[in-house]
Amino acid sequence: MKLIFEKGNEGRGLQLLPDLDVPEVEIAEGMKRSKKPALAKVSETEISRHYTELANRSYGVNNGFYPLGSCTMKYNPKVNDLAAGLKGLTDIHPLQSEETTQGSLAVIKELSDALCEINGMDAFTLQPAAGAHGEFTGLLLIKAYLHEKGETGRTKIIVPDSAHGTNPASASMCGFEVINVPSGSDGCVDTQALREAVGDDTAGLMLTNPNTVGLFDKNIKEITDIIHDAGGLCYYDGANLNAIMGICRPGDMGFDVIHVNLHKTFSTPHGGGGPGSGPVGCKEFLAPFLPGHVVEEKDSMYSLVRPSRSVGDVKVFHGNFLVAVRALSYILTLGKDGIKKTSQAAVLNANYMRVMLKDTFDMAYDETCMHEFVMDLSRMKEETGCSALDFAKGLLDYGIHPPTMYFPLIVHEALMAEPTETETRETLDEAVRIFSELAKKAKENPESLHAAPQGTPIGRPDEVAAARNPIVRFMAD
Numbered sequence: 522m523k524l525i526f527e528k529g530n531e532g533r534g535l536q537l538l539p540d541l542d543v544p545e546v547e548i549a550e551g552m553k554r555s556k557k558p559a560l561a562k563v564s565e566t567e568i569s570r571h572y573t574e575l576a577n578r579s580y581g582v583n584n585g586f587y588p589l590g591s592c593t594m595k596y597n598p599k600v601n602d603l604a605a606g607l608k609g610l611t612d613i614h615p616l617q618s619e620e621t622t623q624g625s626l627a628v629i630k631e632l633s634d635a636l637c638e639i640n641g642m643d644a645f646t647l648q649p650a651a652g653a654h655g656e657f658t659g660l661l662l663i664k665a666y667l668h669e670k671g672e673t674g675r676t677k678i679i680v681p682d683s684a685h686g687t688n689p690a691s692a693s694m695c696g697f698e699v700i701n702v703p704s705g706s707d708g709c710v711d712t713q714a715l716r717e718a719v720g721d722d723t724a725g726l727m728l729t730n731p732n733t734v735g736l737f738d739k740n741i742k743e744i745t746d747i748i749h750d751a752g753g754l755c756y757y758d759g760a761n762l763n764a765i766m767g768i769c770r771p772g773d774m775g776f777d778v779i780h781v782n783l784h785k786t787f788s789t790p791h792g793g794g795g796p797g798s799g800p801v802g803c804k805e806f807l808a809p810f811l812p813g814h815v816v817e818e819k820d821s822m823y824s825l826v827r828p829s830r831s832v833g834d835v836k837v838f839h840g841n842f843l844v845a846v847r848a849l850s851y852i853l854t855l856g857k858d859g860i861k862k863t864s865q866a867a868v869l870n871a872n873y874m875r876v877m878l879k880d881t882f883d884m885a886y887d888e889t890c891m892h893e894f895v896m897d898l899s900r901m902k903e904e905t906g907c908s909a910l911d912f913a914k915g916l917l918d919y920g921i922h923p924p925t926m927y928f929p930l931i932v933h934e935a936l937m938a939e940p941t942e943t944e945t946r947e948t949l950d951e952a953v954r955i956f957s958e959l960a961k962k963a964k965e966n967p968e969s970l971h972a973a974p975q976g977t978p979i980g981r982p983d984e985v986a987a988a989r990n991p992i993v994r995f996m997a998d
């Protein structure tokens with residue numbers, strides 16, 4: 522496919538600027554361009570076709586099954602987009618006076634309250650723009666709290682090896698030293714190793730639960746007790762809340778801080794680079810440190826209040842506000858029962874697929890999973906020469922987006938599948954059939970999988986070159 526700069530011809534293009542209706546000013550020499558800007562020279566028809574062609578080459582939940590583990594590529598009801606498009610919510614400015622923005626302040630307050638209730642927390646900020654940004658913000662709260670208590674020697678954050686990759690990165694960015702603890706053979710945190718890892722230098726623990734192998738840690742209360750007894754705080758990575766919302770609450774498990782991804786769990790489409798939102802919730806004693814402003818209600822009026830010992834701002838104003846609108850709309854349309862049923866269906870769908878596939882594939886952990894499960898294709902690779910990568914590429918020819926590959930790192934030849942609650946039984950059955958057919962293909966005709974995909978615009982890109990030497994813009998001569 523041609524780039525937009527390679528299409529069209531001289532003299533074509535949209536006349537975007539109106540005729541000059543102010544006095545003309547001569548631009549100083551030295552401030553002028555040395556050559557004309559490299560703008561696309563295309564007609565409206567050509568632009569329209571260009572973007573349609575691009576759209577046809579991309580893949581999303583509207584195209585088909587997308588079981589990308591840990592990412593929750595579920596269908597997001599259009600009614601929530603409708604709410605986020607309401608003029609009263611889009612045509613406002615954060616610097617307007619509070620009397621004129623009561624409705625949007627109510628959105629912030631109601632969503633914060635709902636997230637508190639769902640997570641068992643006392644306060645929330647909507648400022649962080651994504652999950653990793655939320656992690657960083659949550660760790661700032663922990664750091665500010667410890668420093669105020671004079672506990673500056675607590676410099677280490679413990680991160681189990683089944684955590685999401687952003688956890689150690691965020692801890693490190695926040696200036697903490699990362700201490701890894703291993704998982705046991707059951708996929709849960711090795712509590713003995715955890716006991717040995719804690720000490721006077723422990724600032725806290727970051728836990729992804731359910732963890733990246735799709736298991737709910739059965740020792741969750743023991744884990745948070747170990748950290749608290751050592752004087753540290755507990756951080757819950759709730760990016761993906763699809764297995765637990767409406768069923769149990771991180772706050773009740775002993776966690777002090779949490780982030781949730783509105784763009785995974787609460788109905789904002791994602792995968793295309795944003796905008797997202799990673800609100801951070803905390804217990805009462807950490808609330809004074811929250812960034813930005815929180816909304817308080819007094820005498821039926823909403824107002825913005827700066828927390829007394831705020832860590833500052835992590836984003837301008839109130840975060841990606843329209844993502845919050847979608848989330849509130851999603852929560853209110855589902856209601857208390859609907860939220861619980863959503864989680865139950867996510868867990869049921871994952872277990873349905875897991876059980877249907879377990880005679881054909883080795884499961885990394887053969888037990889009831891949460892919203893996702895991990896297959897281990899090591900044996901298939903040994904017996905047939907087809908790796909998890911070959912298998913994933915094979916799925917592309919069947920119109921299925923592959924599961925997450927080679928993650929978590931603690932499982933070799935891992936494929937991590939998250940079917941989500943919005944898929945039907947028929948879709949899951951069809952996926953099971955295709956997965957099984959590919960397993961047969963791996964045995965009978967491994968070459969065909971090495972050569973896959975055949976039907977996609979791009980076959981097998983050189984991934985190392987793409988990562989090391991990315992070409993991400995058009996180079997005009």
Ligand SMILES: *Cc1c(COP(=O)(O)O)cnc(C)c1O
Pocket residue numbers: 591592651652653654685687729758760761782797799
């Ligand atoms: C996606 C994810 C993150 C990171 O969220 P971003 O919005 O991509 O920064 C963190 N933790 C877990 C468990 C996740 O699934």
